Structures are given as C-alpha cells and as structure tokens.
Amino acid sequence: YQIQTKFRDEPRPKSGLLRVRQFTMKDAYTFDIDFAGLDKAFEDQRQAYCRVYSRCGLQYVIVDADTGAMGGSASNEFMVYTNAGEDLVASCPKCGYAANTEKAQSRIPAIADENADAAIEKFPTPNVRTIDDLITFPGGAAADHQIKTLIHVAVIEDKQGRRNEIILALLRGDHPLNEAKFASAVGAICRAENAELHEVRPAHPEEIVDAMGAHAGSLGAVGVTKLKILADNALQGRANMTTGANEDDHHLRGVNIARDIKVTQWADLRTVAEGEGCPKCDGVLRLGKALEVGHIFKLGTKYSNSMGATVLNADGKPVPIVMGSYGIGVERILAAAIELYNDDAGIIFPITIAPFQIIVSPLNVRDEEIKTAGEKLYQELTAAGLDVLFDDRDERAGVKLNDADLIGIPFQIRIGSKKLKEGKVEFYDRASRQSSDIDLSEATDTAAQKINEALQKLNAANS
Known part of the structure; x- marks a missing residue:
C-alpha cells in the first residue's frame, strides 16, 4: 500500500477539499491466486476500513456501488451522509440495504395493460417533443404507458479497430435513465463480444437523424433491427404502449414490446426514486446525499489478463493473478468530519x-x-x-x-x-x-x- 499525493485533471474543482486537482490518497492492492483468496482479502480490507473510519469518529455507511472505470465484479463505497455530498444513496431503514443510486435497485408495482393484443397504429402528433407533451396531447398516453427512446453512441474497440456504434436505451416514460447502469450494461455486452468499451455518450442531433431518420421527440425502436437495443426491466411484458414512429411529428400506439421490438438485452437501467420498495425486504427506500470517503473493488483478473500477469497454482499451471484495489481519500475524512461536527462557533473535531x-x-x-x-x-x-x-x-x-x-x-x-x-x-x-x-x-x-x-x-x- 502507499499514501502519497495524487494529481487529477479535474475540470471543475469545487467544494473545498472535496473535488480538487491535488490530493492525498491511501491506495492498497491485494494479489491472490484464486477468487476465494480475493474474497478473504476484500473482507479483511473492508473491516480495516471500518476501524479507520470509526477511529476517525465518522458516522459512515457501506453501500453497494458501481465499479465504473476501475471495472471488476463488485465494489463497496464508504459514505458519510451530508448535504455537501455529491452522491445519492438509496437506503432501507428496515433491513439496512444501502446502495449508491448508480447501482441501487428497487421494487415497483406491476402495471396491467388493457387490450394487450391491440394492433399498432400510427397517428400524427404535431409539435409533440417530450413525454409531458404526449401526456396532454389528445389521444396521447400517460407517462407510464409510454416508451422513452434514448440514442447513445458507444466508442468500442475490437480486433477491427475503434468505431462508434449507435445503441438505443428504452425506458418507461416516467423513468429516468441511469447513465452509470447503462454504461455498465453496454460494457458487459462488449466484453461478451471480446471488445472494449471506451466511452458511452448521448448522440448528437445529427447522429440521431442519420441513425433513426427522425429527430428527438419522435423516436422509437419498432422496426429497428440493425442496432443494439437495451431495454429496462420495468418494460418487460408491457403491451399497448405508445412510442415514437421514427417519423417527425408521428407516434405509434398499441405497441407490444415482446411482439414489436427486437430487444438485444434486458437490464436494470433506471434510477430509483424516493419511496419505492426495497429490493431486499418489504421496506421503503429513502434517498440521501452522501460524501464518498473510501472505495474498495474486487478487480478480479481484468488487469492481470491484460498484462499477462500470472502465477503458478498448486498444479504448477500458470493462472492470472486475482486482484483487489482499495482507496481512502485522506482529505475527505477531514472534510466529512467538518461537515458532520460543527456549530456556529466553528469546527468540533x-x-x-x-x-x-x-x-x-x-x-x-x-x-x-x-x-x-x-x-x-x-x-x-x-x-x-x-x-x-x-x-x-x-x-x-x-x-x-x-x-x-x-x-x-x-x-x-x-x-x-x-x-x-x-x-x-x-x-x-x-x-x-x-x-x-x-x-x-x-x-x-x-x-x-x-x-x-x-x-x-x-x-x-x-x-
């Protein structure tokens, strides 16, 4: 492990010690011969972090988190609840479930669609550009009966080189897309195809028109067969839905997703909301701002495979080293303590x-x-x-x-x-x-x- 100064090309330094270009970081890595060893090392580090934060007097919570650019199979963030935090944490007071909203899941009531066998019908929707516009449009649809279609560009590299690929994200009209979940799902598809994902971004207006033949506000996935389509789990089994027709100022009603849309991959793509059901029990989720003070990762063999880093196992055969990564933002401990412990006279360390x-x-x-x-x-x-x-x-x-x-x-x-x-x-x-x-x-x-x-x-x- 090491404790030393790090430098980051932070585009928007802000919030005192929270987001800066120069900071002190405690980094540690573990190297094991198998995943059982990683599990033990990860738990040992997790317990050590708990002791560190407790000794620092911090009221922290451990949450499930997205692995992000670091990659790996799992990660935990150590969070301190504070209004100065940059992250949102979903937690259940009843069972203790907690996760960063980049990773959090929830239970939502199922919707029974009427007239599920309805045929697709195209209808004109002049000047309808948003979900809310279609709600109020005569003959339109409620938000939870609409399919939102968002167009993204994935920068992918494989044996043929680097390319840009258009990928669709489908969600219920009243559900926001979680960019981190979407990027994670796209990354999983790329890995299955022996490709590497470099970036996922919203498509530019001209890219949308080139790919879909229509502008944003009239987009849909019906009839789309040559592009990857990722659909949120909340859309499974839905029928008699309304979506864009890929023709400006026109929409389709009577869309049955299983019948009319060729979904490449189902995934959890939406951001959870306050008051939704806990995925672990019958409790209700609460959202709160939190500050990340530490992050631990099960990296697995992602980096050892890419570097050809192997070790001989008990049978004398080379196997990739199984890695873990663990980091503490030292100054963030100080910032979190100040946010937690203060009064009108100053700091209470x-x-x-x-x-x-x-x-x-x-x-x-x-x-x-x-x-x-x-x-x-x-x-x-x-x-x-x-x-x-x-x-x-x-x-x-x-x-x-x-x-x-x-x-x-x-x-x-x-x-x-x-x-x-x-x-x-x-x-x-x-x-x-x-x-x-x-x-x-x-x-x-x-x-x-x-x-x-x-x-x-x-x-x-x-x-």
Missing part, C-alpha cells in the same frame, strides 16, 4: 483527527505570572505525552478563545488573572461547550483523563 488534543491559552501574555503559568503547564502536558498547542500570542482574550473554537481543538485550558490568584484555571470542553474551574496543580491529570475518555469512546464504537 473528534479527538483522533483534531490538529491538537488540547490548547493552553494564557489570556494575557503581558502578565508575567499568567505567561509563566501557561509555559509551565504546556511543558507538563507535553511531558505527559499529550498533543498540545500553546497560544502565546499577544491578542485579546476574545480573539484567542474564538480562534480555539473555530479550529475545533477538543479541550481548552484558559488561564486568567482572577482564577490564577485562587490557584485555578478554566477547563473547557469544545463539544459540550461546558467549562469548569479546576486546580492548576490538577490540570495535567484532568486533561489526560478527559483526553483518554474521548479516545476510549471512539475505540468502544470501533469494537
């Missing part, structure tokens, strides 16, 4: 990732007695093995206290003239915002005890 465990603040460094007491206490705390910041700036007390709150140091010891004359200092807990007066002579023991309790609390959550 968990003790394990705070810049310092405790800060000593002499409130008036021009007072020699206060300054000397602060320096001595700082030395005692440091000698006790604590991570201490000594604020010896010549600033007003309010500035010092506000700064300590802002940067989120868990505990503060404040030394003021009045209390010091009584042999006392103020001990302040940043999380609870509660303070108490303690004897200066007991300050080091009190600080060590409070810090140890905070550490034990995180370790208990990890056990």
Whole structure:
C-alpha cells in the first residue's frame, strides 16, 4: 500500500477539499491466486476500513456501488451522509440495504395493460417533443404507458479497430435513465463480444437523424433491427404502449414490446426514486446525499489478463493473478468530519483527527505570572505525552478563545488573572461547550483523563 499525493485533471474543482486537482490518497492492492483468496482479502480490507473510519469518529455507511472505470465484479463505497455530498444513496431503514443510486435497485408495482393484443397504429402528433407533451396531447398516453427512446453512441474497440456504434436505451416514460447502469450494461455486452468499451455518450442531433431518420421527440425502436437495443426491466411484458414512429411529428400506439421490438438485452437501467420498495425486504427506500470517503473493488483478473500477469497454482499451471484495489481519500475524512461536527462557533473535531488534543491559552501574555503559568503547564502536558498547542500570542482574550473554537481543538485550558490568584484555571470542553474551574496543580491529570475518555469512546464504537 502507499499514501502519497495524487494529481487529477479535474475540470471543475469545487467544494473545498472535496473535488480538487491535488490530493492525498491511501491506495492498497491485494494479489491472490484464486477468487476465494480475493474474497478473504476484500473482507479483511473492508473491516480495516471500518476501524479507520470509526477511529476517525465518522458516522459512515457501506453501500453497494458501481465499479465504473476501475471495472471488476463488485465494489463497496464508504459514505458519510451530508448535504455537501455529491452522491445519492438509496437506503432501507428496515433491513439496512444501502446502495449508491448508480447501482441501487428497487421494487415497483406491476402495471396491467388493457387490450394487450391491440394492433399498432400510427397517428400524427404535431409539435409533440417530450413525454409531458404526449401526456396532454389528445389521444396521447400517460407517462407510464409510454416508451422513452434514448440514442447513445458507444466508442468500442475490437480486433477491427475503434468505431462508434449507435445503441438505443428504452425506458418507461416516467423513468429516468441511469447513465452509470447503462454504461455498465453496454460494457458487459462488449466484453461478451471480446471488445472494449471506451466511452458511452448521448448522440448528437445529427447522429440521431442519420441513425433513426427522425429527430428527438419522435423516436422509437419498432422496426429497428440493425442496432443494439437495451431495454429496462420495468418494460418487460408491457403491451399497448405508445412510442415514437421514427417519423417527425408521428407516434405509434398499441405497441407490444415482446411482439414489436427486437430487444438485444434486458437490464436494470433506471434510477430509483424516493419511496419505492426495497429490493431486499418489504421496506421503503429513502434517498440521501452522501460524501464518498473510501472505495474498495474486487478487480478480479481484468488487469492481470491484460498484462499477462500470472502465477503458478498448486498444479504448477500458470493462472492470472486475482486482484483487489482499495482507496481512502485522506482529505475527505477531514472534510466529512467538518461537515458532520460543527456549530456556529466553528469546527468540533473528534479527538483522533483534531490538529491538537488540547490548547493552553494564557489570556494575557503581558502578565508575567499568567505567561509563566501557561509555559509551565504546556511543558507538563507535553511531558505527559499529550498533543498540545500553546497560544502565546499577544491578542485579546476574545480573539484567542474564538480562534480555539473555530479550529475545533477538543479541550481548552484558559488561564486568567482572577482564577490564577485562587490557584485555578478554566477547563473547557469544545463539544459540550461546558467549562469548569479546576486546580492548576490538577490540570495535567484532568486533561489526560478527559483526553483518554474521548479516545476510549471512539475505540468502544470501533469494537
């Protein structure tokens, strides 16, 4: 494994530490002789990640995720729920199912179509360009009785070279296409044909007309036999549907998918919605924004096959190395903690990732007695093995206290003239915002005890 700086040609850096061109990454890879070994290594890494995030004080959830460009047979993301997140996670409060919406599935009620044996009929639909237009058009159809046809271009490479191939995606009219699921399904078809998928993108208007003979808004798959057609599972068994006629300003009604459309591959292509049924139980899915702080992959033999990386098995025969990949975005842990733990005064860092465990603040460094007491206490705390910041700036007390709150140091010891004359200092807990007066002579023991309790609390959550 390694922890080092990475660079990415990020087109739109944003959100502070969340999307940047330079960042710190913890990468690890495992290499096994078979898939059973990968399963064990993957689970070991998964448990290690759980310990890391628990010790960092993060409230995380493990979700099923799309493998994306990395490829492989399976992957898990470690997510932290926050409104600053860039991902949507679908989860079931009843059974604990959770998945990135790029991967999530759901249950939806079946629709019984009337007059399933109806013949296809073409009818004019002037100026109808969208699903909603057809809903309100006289003689049109409800969204769940329409077939949405989306045209994409797949950039594919095989033994004959690289080419662009038009591929159709069919969905129910009220269902949005999930681009990640679609790309995954196209990639699976390519692999079955010993080809490599480089890119999938929406077709340009001129490409649509060249391939279909009509503009967007009047497209359909009836009669299309020379192009690959991927259809969403929710369309299986549907009949008496309405779709474009591949003739501008015309549509078809009475479409029976099994009878009238040559589907190349059925797949889960739609994005799940809030309130749909959980695929694992009879619960209901909820959607929430989340921030990815880690991702682990079962790469399998994708890369070892391409590189010819083999090892001899027990029978002395060469077999491809079975790989796993595991990554933690180090700065994202910090960003997630800040999003989770803050108030109107600033950050409230968990003790394990705070810049310092405790800060000593002499409130008036021009007072020699206060300054000397602060320096001595700082030395005692440091000698006790604590991570201490000594604020010896010549600033007003309010500035010092506000700064300590802002940067989120868990505990503060404040030394003021009045209390010091009584042999006392103020001990302040940043999380609870509660303070108490303690004897200066007991300050080091009190600080060590409070810090140890905070550490034990995180370790208990990890056990």
